[in-house]
Amino acid sequence: MPDPLIALSIATGLLGLTAVLFWPERGLWARWQHARHLNERVQSEDALKHIYKCEMKGRRPTLESIAGVIHASLDNTAELLSAMETNKFVSTLDGDIHLTPAGREAALHIIRAHRLWEHYLAEETGFEEAEWHGRAERLEHALTPEQVDELASQLGNPIYDPHGDPIPTASGQLISHGGQPLTKLPLGTPGRIVHLEDEPAIVYAQLVAEGLYPGMPVRIIEISSERVRFWANGDEHLLAPMLAANISVVAEPVTAEQETEEPLSPDSDTLNRLPIGAYAEVLGIANKCRGAERRRFMDLGILPGTKIKAEMRSPSGDPTAYIIRDALIALRQEQASLIRIRKPQAEAQR
């Protein structure tokens, strides 16, 4: 029989080693998988994407900015750029870095793959919003144009990705989302979020944590150099202007969209705040709710105009049972918060 101390330390060591090797996301295996992607092709594709985005925004891409995006030293970046120039993807003839038509096409393919994959993750999987971008960032390099086309037709040729960015068509057409930064929206004008910038990831995670998503109605309350205070979907939000500038909005146009995502009105609320015993009428399901979950809601008959009564709450506090079309259905708090209702007071007045 081995000495228990020795046996224990060997086993603990082995377990620790396994953990170091295979820990999800941070283990050596995961890192190695990740690093494998950082080869030259990936770097050049990331550089193309960056230059394209700069051109779209009217900024000037520089060697430094490219090096920052592809996590490489300036020397290596310069080497990469000259290789790309040899391949006729970029031209630096007039001192600035430009995309050639071939480079633009390649960049659009990458962007298309990225945004389609984000759409796929949002619709068909259970990954959290904050993870979509990172996963798409890795997969965009692995998809061939044929695979991307197949993916697009499987998803029903979507037009926008879940962040509100337009997805380029196979022939390379692209329009802009047409929004302006939230900070430029005049005080009191109702607007609608059309786009959340998903880079840098930390900023995006904060916007997601605030519960913001494309399609949400907003109205600015206060704006100063320190903070932006605004209403969104019945909640007051407070953000630093740096963060707020990553939100693009349009001044509320009168479109068909208003039918489902009603403009901000004082008596709209979300279902999770309906007190037990009260009735309310459904205004719509938040745009954030997608894929299987949204279809489930519709299957249950949660549609604009449906009357819902909050019936009882679980003794452990979370799911609440609602009477929906004569059936008693329990929904969790986070789900009920996706269903917008007209406030119960309005119900009483009628």
Added chain:
Amino acid sequence: MTTDNLTSNDILKTAESLRWQIGREFHDRLMEDIYTDAARLADRAVTRPDEKPRFDLDRAIDRIVTSRTWGFPMMILLFTLVFWLTITGANYPSQFLASILIDTMVPILHNLANAIGLPWWISGLLIDGMYLATAWVVSVMLPPMAIFFPLFTLLEDFGYLPRVAFNLDNIFHKSGAHGKQALSMMMGFGCNAAGVVATRVIDSPRERLIAIITNNFALCNGRWPTQILIATVFIGGLVPAYLAGIISALAVVGIAVLGVLLSFVVSWSLSRTVLRGEVSTFSLELPPYRPPQVLRTIYTSLIDRTIYVLWRAVMFALPAGAAIWLIANITIGGTSLAEYLINFLNPLGILIGLNGVILLAYVVAIPANEIVIPTVLMLTVLMTGVNGGAGAGVMFNAQSTSDYMSLFTAGGWTLLTAVNLMLFSLIHNPCSTTIYTIYKETGSKKWTAVAALLPLAMGFIITFFVAQIWRLFAG
């Protein structure tokens, strides 16, 4: 007309530019409009009594069973009652079945075999091996299932079980699972294979997989007898006689509770690692209460659950019985195959606080947990040569606690062996019936492998650490 000059290319181009104008999420919008239209039509066509409140009795019952004060106590009381009825109620029919199928039938079959002049190895393989294992599984398994499943189905039929899921959902939600997992887990206490089938009520793919993989941590009916026996013999023996009953019962309950805790822990880590990307939705319908249809319920639960599970168990017990008899009776150079295997497994067994006999019993008892103890006893007798067995390859149960104790002592068992056997019995691979059911339900080799190997690996790790730490402090 200009349209005559339009080429298909022009049309495609126009379509491409128009598609940017149809707005965001138009698929969703279209679908929502279709649904809304359908609902509007239905509302217009169907007349219903104006604003009729939900049936009052339903409401009254719901107020009680989901109330903050009474919800949980009632639940615990009801399930304790179900388990108590199952365990005590199954005792007598089990003994009765065992006395008929084993004590009476085995001698009769042997006489018959002698009368028609079957060679000893054929009658041994058929009667002492295959028949005995099957009879064992049937007599241990059938009575509790025939009581548990109908009781459970009655509660389900009445409409109470969805309320249990409603009450408990918050805890399951925190571990990334679905409230209805409470139901499949309860069912798992009867039989894991039936528990795996019961996960069909969970309609979200991710939560259903979690429920399937963790169902094994619900201590099934085939493992209760092992737990109760070991707890009575070893744990009960530690304390004065008047406390023995309660302490050993507490030990068994402790193991069952540990199983529930483990299933939460495993659910939590699965939902955050390998199952992270699976689709997850939640909705829980609370159907109206209705008087249970007792006869139909008993009939369907017997046919659908009891007979179904029993049939599969029998199909797996037959080869297991043959294997047990064969390894004990095939000898190479005067030593039986079983001895070779036990000596081979012994170092590993000792390392995790068990021994080779127990490990071999768990290997041959993969088809049915019910035959672990009889196999352990048979193999112990084979290895030690103490008096008490019924012959090589013939499984048996001892008569009294002291008989068990003397056999186990002869096999070199200590308190550590007992504790680790209880742990390993809870945390090891599911039986082959369950594994097969998991494969049928998931249709995936990968998830079946995870469900089978994850608990096995956990069992080895946990028993190993218990054994080493025990030895460190107990010398």
